[in-house]
Amino acid sequence: MIIDILQISRDAREAKHRFDDVIDCSIGMFIDEDGFVGGLPVVFDAFKHMPPELLIPYPSVDGGQPFKDNVFKWVFQAYEQKIQDSFNYFVCATPGGSGAVAAVLRTQVPKGEQVLVSDIRWQYDRFSEPAGIFLHSHELFDGDKFNFASFKKELSYLCKKQNKVVVIVNDPCQNPSGYTLTFEEWEQILSILNEHSSNEIVLLYDIAYIDYSCEIDQRRKASALVNLKDHVQIFVTFSGSKTFGAYGMRMGALIGLSRKADFLKDAREKVLALARGMWSATPTPAIELLNLMFEEERKPDFLQGLAKARQTIIRRGHLFLKQAQEVDLPLVPYINGFYTIVKCPNSYACYEKLAKNHIYAVPVEQGIRIALCSLSLKDIDGLALKLKSIMFCS
Numbered sequence: 415m416i417i418d419i420l421q422i423s424r425d426a427r428e429a430k431h432r433f434d435d436v437i438d439c440s441i442g443m444f445i446d447e448d449g450f451v452g453g454l455p456v457v458f459d460a461f462k463h464m465p466p467e468l469l470i471p472y473p474s475v476d477g478g479q480p481f482k483d484n485v486f487k488w489v490f491q492a493y494e495q496k497i498q499d500s501f502n503y504f505v506c507a508t509p510g511g512s513g514a515v516a517a518v519l520r521t522q523v524p525k526g527e528q529v530l531v532s533d534i535r536w537q538y539d540r541f542s543e544p545a546g547i548f549l550h551s552h553e554l555f556d557g558d559k560f561n562f563a564s565f566k567k568e569l570s571y572l573c574k575k576q577n578k579v580v581v582i583v584n585d586p587c588q589n590p591s592g593y594t595l596t597f598e599e600w601e602q603i604l605s606i607l608n609e610h611s612s613n614e615i616v617l618l619y620d621i622a623y624i625d626y627s628c629e630i631d632q633r634r635k636a637s638a639l640v641n642l643k644d645h646v647q648i649f650v651t652f653s654g655s656k657t658f659g660a661y662g663m664r665m666g667a668l669i670g671l672s673r674k675a676d677f678l679k680d681a682r683e684k685v686l687a688l689a690r691g692m693w694s695a696t697p698t699p700a701i702e703l704l705n706l707m708f709e710e711e712r713k714p715d716f717l718q719g720l721a722k723a724r725q726t727i728i729r730r731g732h733l734f735l736k737q738a739q740e741v742d743l744p745l746v747p748y749i750n751g752f753y754t755i756v757k758c759p760n761s762y763a764c765y766e767k768l769a770k771n772h773i774y775a776v777p778v779e780q781g782i783r784i785a786l787c788s789l790s791l792k793d794i795d796g797l798a799l800k801l802k803s804i805m806f807c808s
């Protein structure tokens with residue numbers, strides 16, 4: 415199904431001029447309860463006051479040392495030392511998490527080969543198609559849990575066909591389901607990767623929503639990466655768009671982790687060469703804005719703003735889930751996050767029915783994607799019942 419999400423958002427904006435009951439569930443950005451896009455005014459304030467020398471010059475292709483240190487520290491936090499003790503690593507600035515995903519798929523997958531992804535997933539197809547590579551899917555769910563049988567089966571299938579297999583895992587707050595793996599599920603995934611020791615396995619760990627997870631220790635799963643064996647190479651893709659609520663800045667980073675120094679050196683060189691020839695460099699304002707957020711006088715405000723945004727996402731998810739359960743609205747397994755999916759058989763017809771009733775949401779293979787990230791608690795209150803009565807009436 416080819417869907418133009420931007421067109422749906424445009425339709426919603428137009429409808430807002432004509433009707434006052436429009437609910438736009440299509441926007442994939444966090445909007446706070448006061449309507450502030452991104453939810454982190456401290457980031458915008460810092461941007462407004464940035465001097466020309468932090469905005470105008472060309473940056474280093476990899477983002478420069480302060481950026482690389484800041485990203486590494488932020489991503490691994492309490493486990494920074496543990497990761498450094500276990501792996502060689504590199505960090506490279508990328509235009510958003512998207513740039514990091516593109517860099518891995520372009521540099522690690524030979525043309526014509528396949529990458530393991532889940533059937534319910536973000537649009538990795540956008541990156542694979544122009545790269546001349548293919549996606550091969552496993553089922554994400556077995557009931558309301560991760561589908562290990564399918565993951566194992568499809569991974570084994572690819573391991574027989576190819577020596578090198580890139581496996582994408584998007585966690586926590588998987589887009590678009592809103593599922594978050596339990597720690598035990600994550601450990602089991604890592605041990606399945608460990609079993610394929612005659613292959614070269616590359617784990618692309620997409621942590622775009624890590625800072626919005628309802629997990630108590632949001633970095634515990636990253637710390638478990640040390641349990642991977644030497645045949646598993648790791649690329650962590652980080653999205654500053656989400657963490658800093660700076661979607662249009664194109665702030666992101668790729669972190670490569672490996673016990674094989676040669677592999678890592680080669681991987682880093684390939685990523686830098688790709689960057690130079692493809693997007694040249696990540697915008698200077700994005701790099702410097704991230705650095706500013708870690709300066710002593712701003713960091714407390716940033717942390718406080720992010721904590722508030724995360725709590726809001728969690729509260730919205732709880733409210734929607736509670737009301738969905740009350741009215742028996744069928745959802746794919748949801749824990750928390752920016753999105754959830756209401757299951758329905760003919761999602762395009764449901765999308766049309768909803769739009770007629772001034773509710774704009776995105777049809778996906780399994781149903782209708784609801785972007786809780788951009789809806790206020792007021793809009794969410796009662797939404798489950800509205801969806802149920804519109805989508806499931808004949």
Ligand SMILES: Cc1ncc(COP(=O)(O)O)c(C=O)c1O
Pocket residue numbers: 442509510511512513515536584589620622652653654655656661665666
């Ligand atoms: C799962 C996932 N990964 C990566 C990204 C990339 O985000 P960006 O390029 O905006 O940083 C997104 C954005 O929606 C996403 O949902």
